Amino acid sequence: MPPKPQTESLVEAQASAWVARMYAQPDDAVRAEFLAWHDADARHAGAYLRAEAAWILLDRAQVLTHGSGLAGREVAAQLKRRKAERTRRYVLGGAMAASVAGAAAVGVTLLGRVTLETGHGELRNVPLEDRSMAAVNTDSRIDVAMKDDMRHVDLVKGEAWFQVAKNPDAPFVVTAGDIRVRAVGTAFSVRRHDGGADVLVTEGVVEAWSIKDPSRRVTLTAGAEAFVPAQDAIQSTHHPEEVERKLAWRDRQVMLNSTALSEAVAEFNRYNDREIIIADPALRSAELVGGFQVDQPESFVRAVQVALDVPVSIGEDRIIIGTVSAAR
Template identity: 30%
Template sequence: MVTPHPTPEQQIRAEAAAWLSRLQGQQTPELTKKAFRVWFDEDEAHRNAFEAATEIWDILPGAVLLETSSEPSERPRHRRTAALIALAAAILAMIGIGYAWLTPQSTVYATTVGRQETIVLSDGSRVDLNSDSQITMFYNNRERRLRLDRGEAMFDVRKDPRRPFTVLSGDERVRALGTTFVVRRLPRATVVTLTHGRVEIARAQGMRQVAMAVLSPGERASITQRAGLVIDRPPIDIVTAWRNGEVIFEDANLMDAAREMNRYAGSKSVVVDASVANLRISGIFGIDELEQFAIAAATLHQLRIERQGGEIRLVPPMRQPVANKASERRAG
């Protein structure tokens, strides 16, 4: 029987059955395991429901056959998948939940390089996506969960005490309630900046969620595997300038500034020679003003601009030749 409007308890049991079926695969993807650990640690009700589902799984004859088959590697993949789904459906039937809740629904939003987009979610919350960014959204009547797959996004969260709002970025989890904050996902780091409200940051470690920090408005948390957690207070207008189509630099490293401008460029990019990488630059530029940025940096530090294909290279000035003393005497 399908329940049109399941209670929170029913939905938790359905989620537990769905997770159990996914985890029975011989080669469960690591991402699936991490997602399960997040769900499992999130609430004691999740853990209790999963334990109950596991007990039911163990007494089902099909589960025993599935796990003790002498030649599992020779079984066609689709037959194993069908068996897992059938077993999960059996668990759901035993606990009174319909099959329709086995498959979570997700929605993906993405922007290309140089484009930005504002998304108003069904609960009234708003997400501003920066250039070359993507989020995957999982909403139900118990929680609001979004995953930042790449790039940067600003979240303006509508308060709903019954449904926590969580943003996942790699192993980091940012939990908010009536809050505005920015999350940026880098190759080896996650950066969270809070503008209003309160957020809690945790990290997945094995089967546990380890609390890392609770941010106050104006604080920025930078999380890396090597350095751990670093909290500072940057100028908020610099962090959020991209929402107005601008990039603001305040005594920034020239190499880092060029990389930031390149986030919004398509076929062109600014390349900074290593010998001048540590020069500093300040200023306000439009996200589409790559050329103007290069010219301003070259003018400020007397650099040369060289062009090669789509690259705008900033290199040191040419050295003036030293006059030969003998030549100077002859000239005199």
Template identity: 30%
Template sequence: MSPTHTTDKAPRKLDGTIREQAADWLARQQSGTMSAAESDALEHWLQVDGRHRQAFAQCQQLGLMTAFLKDDPELNAGLPEIRKAVRRRSRFYSQWRWVSGIAAVVLVAVAALLVRDYYAIDYYQTGIGDQRVVHLEDGSTLMLNTDSRVGVRYRRAQRALFLERGEAFFMVAKNPSRPFVVNVQGSEVRALGTAFNVALQAGNVRVAVTQGVVEVRAQDAGGEPRQLAKMLPGQGVRYTAARPGDNSGVMPVNLEQVTAWQTRRIYFDNERLEDAIAEYNRYTTRKMVLVGDALADQRISGVFNIGDADGLAFALEQGFGARINKNNQRVLVLEPR
């Protein structure tokens, strides 16, 4: 007899019975003893209702996640409670139902742990020209610069953050048993109670410490984590995210320059004009465009207000004889006549 298909137009929600049936079928399939008749029955069950296929796929995915995370210490910390639930449930099952019951309970419990400990990430971000201060649950403070995005995932043993783009300043509440780790494209910036700045731009990472001690780690060619730098206040490091081994080493940094953005200022200290204009453009949609190469390598120093294109343009006119052509969309910087 050919399978019948549901004709409901509106999708129906999964319920506990369907999820349990899916776990039962998955346990049979993975036991390696499934007969041809049972395989046909499974195929019929999958075809008869779209919710069956959805539940079965979810169970398969959770099974993969369980295998992947089986050695995770935090996940394993919750296993005693899972085992208790399995033992309670097993009293009401025959030998085969007991096996499928374990599958159902473990999958549901693992799903809950995964959601809580692995996917509960809060994201904070800013648009171009915007800044934002976020007070985190542990008492730490996160300040985001222009066009930045940071994920925050707090777990029992670690406070994990993820700088996906842009720049952020971290003021960390002390908790020696719960390290504060900022992940930046494969590298880690670790601290306990301190304050530091991390910037990620075009694949380049800059770390500067204003208070306390900060350590940067990254994997070596063999995949083993190793220390790149350990820094004190007034020190920093620069490296390429793709090749952290090629780094500047610990070096002194100008903290006034590093933290100027927190007061909506840009601090240039003998910067190439081309680089200075690129830095200014991070903060505005009204871009400044350097036309030609004549002024690109000129050096500029000074403090400018973020978004003050007129002030920067005036300084370029006075300092380099640049010609300025501007409208509401952009500011052209032309070489002197």
């Protein structure tokens, strides 16, 4: 029997995977394997060109695709490299951090407290008085108070990541409404929600709890993430690569790894005034792999158009996926 013809979606997924492999310094064996695939079906050449165009749109990012395990592994490998680079970068401490953030941070000092705030789409890396580092995400505010026996940060809104300078005599405590996160010398992030907070740990150990139910406190180690609710059991998981993916904003990136289109769109909308709208509900669950700059929604949408073969319309104040026109 002749081989069963490949579906178009399978061809596109294979093409996306091949782009990832060919941009990862392939050896002669991989090149030979690629040429054999390329010449095996007339559709492969066109699919590869479309996938390569999507790659170029990503601007140093990984291929955007759906259903490609290899592309997902490429993204995971990039996350590991990013983590190593970031560790080397922050170990230098306050001097370098000051050069990055000194003129950029929006801060107000009042009665021994420092307020740091970002607008929509802004991100700040700010050295603190104790030589800790705070990376403040978009539309966020932190109030910082440093004392000899306690270092306190009130996350009023939004999200921030902290690399805490070690000082056993002065615990570092982040407050997010009813939620408390305590560390001595470690690195972690807190994202505030109405009903609790997300906590992600990149180094060391932290303790997290709600003041409404302190008996349910948990200890989280590096690579762990948890949602800490105001009044319920705390659910935690240990996925270091997922933690790094969710914290890609520190490098002004959105990283996707089998991420639903709806989640990816929500992430871009955190940083951009021009809203992305998914017009076709059937597209919301499409899974994507790739990486983008947070301030490049058009590149993301163009790549979605290629990968999912859907119409998009780019207007002045909104971008629509799945319809022909963005006109009001």
